[in-house]
Amino acid sequence: MSRIRKHLERLHPYVPGEQPKARGLIKLNTNENPYPPSPKVLAATQAAVDDRLRLYPNPTAQGLRVRLAKLHSVKPENVIVGNGSDELLALATRAFVEPGRDCVQYFTPSYSLYPVLTDIHKSRRHEVPLPADFNLPTVQELRRDKRWDFKAALTFVTTPNAPSGCGYATADLDALCRAQKGVVILDEAYVDFAGENAMALATKYDHVLVSRTFSKAYSLCFQRIGYFVGSAKLIEALDKIRDSYNVNGLGQVAAETTVKQMPYYRANFRKIIELRERTTEQLAALGFQTLPSATNFILTKPPRFAARTWLTRLRERKILVRWLTDTRVKNFLRITIGSEHEMAALLRAVKAILKV
Ligand SMILES: Cc1ncc(COP(=O)(O)O)c(C=O)c1O
Structure with a gap:
């Protein structure tokens, strides 16, 4: 006899993005802010x-x-x-x-x-x-x-x-x-x-x-x-x-x-927005099709390989992005805008995967 309500047994819970235990990963998968609190x-x-x-x-x-x-x-x-x-x-x-x-x-x-x-x-x-x-x-x-x-x-x-x-x-x-x-x-x-x-x-x-x-x-x-x-x-x-x-x-x-402390945070928003636009352009030059974003992440369709393959290949290079299985977005990667240093590492990894 189950003691759990029937509809809960069938319920699919929310799946949060991975919070990895391994150190040294660049985390661009859960839209966290790269800058510390003030x-x-x-x-x-x-x-x-x-x-x-x-x-x-x-x-x-x-x-x-x-x-x-x-x-x-x-x-x-x-x-x-x-x-x-x-x-x-x-x-x-x-x-x-x-x-x-x-x-x-x-x-x-x-x-x-x-x-x-x-x-x-x-x-x-x-x-x-x-x-x-x-x-x-x-x-x-x-x-x-x-x-x-x-x-x-x-x-x-x-x-x-x-x-x-x-x-x-x-x-x-x-x-x-x-x-x-x-x-x-x-x-x-x-x-x-x-x-x-x-x-x-x-x-x-x-x-x-x-x-x-x-x-x-x-x-x-x-x-x-x-x-x-x-x-x-x-x-x-x-x-x-x-x-x-x-x-x-x-x-x-x-x-x-x-x-x-709003001025501190507003300065961070400006940096993230500027880097979002720059990353979009840099990825476009490498064949990525990115939707216009008004957030601290981008949804981008990668070239050459399936999005899921990109997820694995980027992870092999210690970069964690998000791949969502929903049919409407399964050909895309969702990438959080990190710090200058993190986005530079992302671009290096992308170029290495594409061998350009
Ligand atoms: C659209 C949207 N709303 C709300 C939240 C939840 O934010 P909070 O950390 O305040 O619970 C998220 C977190 O990913 C989100 O993407």
Whole structure:
């Protein structure tokens, strides 16, 4: 007799990118930031490792919410902080979707956690394929196509998208949000590397939440801090069902200090964006077809060998990139933009594999 719920036995869990134990690998597979947190963030976090570890942290991450509210010109009641944005995406599924009745809608390919959250919640996946160029369809196109559900209880939009890297215009997202009846979550995990962001829609519409994370742009994957901005009513519903102490104390300290150090991080965004464009050009000269990216990674179709073979050959040269098995992207490699030194090593390895 199984003691596990039947639908969990069949569930395919989320597969995170590899965190290798072997030393000396250049890690370009999980979109981490190549630059360390600001020295002030490191100092503040280290200074917080004292007798306080005995105590529970602030249950609502109040100090951080106040800072984030100021940053985005909203009130603290418009902000909820989570143990990574992944936690909040899961809470949203639980808060806004009636299991067994409602559907969760998203484009494919996009963030591969959404189907897993839908399955865990025993609700219906409503997947709508993006066009061949991975651009965001217009509302008229979605209406014509008839597959999009404008009444979906919950819609996730990864913007800029992952794994395509494709940036979406705020005006187009605005039109889409306006047309939706249910809750829309604009997952802006990579937005700091894009030309524009859609934060204004979180205050314009009371059914829109914008999701952000400190993981990618703010070099804090290890601390697990993400947040949503949106109407007080939606935030309150999420707040009701989160764990009392969902955000660890050191993470709160690190993130609060991060928000005070924006010039340091903005300089890093500029470096990563510049290197992304340069790498795209250098790879193009070697026969790689790279999609335009508004993120800290590129999705690129490699020449000569299958993408899977490239994954192995690069790994033999101690470079770890991501190959995703989804049929729409299986001919591509997803490569995180690392440091100057790491990208130079990538190019050397590519040239060696191509023997040029
Ligand atoms: C689109 C997208 N959203 C959210 C996340 C999760 O970020 P966090 O580290 O805040 O949980 C990721 C991480 O890979 C992502 O790619």
